[in-house]
Amino acid sequence: MDLGITGRWALVCAASKGLGRGCAAALVREGVNVVLNARSGDVLEATAKELRALNPAVEVRIVVGDITRPEVREAALAACPQIDILVNNAGGPPPGDFRDWKREDWMAAVDANMLTPIELIKACVDSMAERGFGRVVNITSGAVKAPIDILGLSNGARSGLTGFVAGLARQPLLAGNNVTINNLLPGAFDTDRLRKTLSASSKASGQDQAEIADARLQNIPARRFGSAEEFGEVCAFLCSKQAGYLTGQNLLLDGGAYPGVF
Numbered sequence: 001m002d003l004g005i006t007g008r009w010a011l012v013c014a015a016s017k018g019l020g021r022g023c024a025a026a027l028v029r030e031g032v033n034v035v036l037n038a039r040s041g042d043v044l045e046a047t048a049k050e051l052r053a054l055n056p057a058v059e060v061r062i063v064v065g066d067i068t069r070p071e072v073r074e075a076a077l078a079a080c081p082q083i084d085i086l087v088n089n090a091g092g093p094p095p096g097d098f099r100d101w102k103r104e105d106w107m108a109a110v111d112a113n114m115l116t117p118i119e120l121i122k123a124c125v126d127s128m129a130e131r132g133f134g135r136v137v138n139i140t141s142g143a144v145k146a147p148i149d150i151l152g153l154s155n156g157a158r159s160g161l162t163g164f165v166a167g168l169a170r171q172p173l174l175a176g177n178n179v180t181i182n183n184l185l186p187g188a189f190d191t192d193r194l195r196k197t198l199s200a201s202s203k204a205s206g207q208d209q210a211e212i213a214d215a216r217l218q219n220i221p222a223r224r225f226g227s228a229e230e231f232g233e234v235c236a237f238l239c240s241k242q243a244g245y246l247t248g249q250n251l252l253l254d255g256g257a258y259p260g261v262f
């Protein structure tokens with residue numbers, strides 16, 4: 001299927017690795033020019049090189065820096081001639097016990113996983129509406145639908161973003177002008193983050209990492225972890241011309257792990 005977005009411009013945040021990279025790669029394959037962001041310049045440059053090789057017809061630009069910082073957001077926005085597609089992403093907050101978290105921990109989580117995407121949405125959506133096309137995809141987490149107790153910072157901050165987006169996406173100024181805003185909720189995906197979490201659990205419990213991974217797979221009907229590539233392809237569909245009537249939704253990608261009907 002031709003997704004009808006060739007020649008568009010996308011800003012993909014936190015995109016040198018993992019799910020953000022998967023989204024950027026899928027958009028590049030569809031002929032979308034991209035601005036990629038991440039903090040480590042070397043890794044980001046290497047990713048940009050690989051994506052340019054995927055589709056030499058598109059432009060791939062990079063902006064190095066922490067997307068939670070206002071000056072990095074400004075640079076990322078300025079690097080795009082216009083933003084037709086915005087993919088919001090940043091690292092997830094650390095796990096822990098809420099009794100140990102201080103105000104600074106909460107502020108960091110809210111900043112990265114709620115306020116940063118809201119600032120970027122604010123900078124983009126009105127001009128998207130004027131041009132009659134816009135797609136915003138926020139990478140959140142399956143934990144928004146089925147909270148995980150040790151990920152309280154993530155559950156809280158991402159739920160704030162989810163509630164905000166539910167209202168914003170339904171503004172006629174946006175929905176009526178072909179600007180959609182949706183959240184993609186990853187379950188367990190085979191990325192560096194997942195591998196680090198498995199390794200930390202293995203160190204903490206003394207149990208073999210492969211055994212921990214296997215136990216986790218028993219709760220996933222698909223019996224595998226997702227890949228960043230397939231996550232990216234769903235993201236590209238949400239950004240497509242065809243997905244213009246799909247807005248304000250929370251789409252869970254978890255291999256069937258969430259047991260509810262809705």
Ligand code: NAP
Pocket residue numbers: 013014015016017018019020037038039040041043065066067068089090091092093112139140141142143186187188189190191192193194
């Ligand atoms: P990952 O493989 O660790 O990749 C994270 C990417 O984000 C890297 O490119 C990293 O590059 C960049 N990054 C992190 N913090 C950043 C910041 N403040 N500013 C700019 N770039 C930043 O992680 P992932 O698995 O793709 O996860 C992406 C998001 O999905 C996270 O919020 C995670 O919590 C969430 N999630 C993932 C899973 C899963 O199973 N993988 C499940 C649920 C939710 P630098 O370090 O160089 O900046």
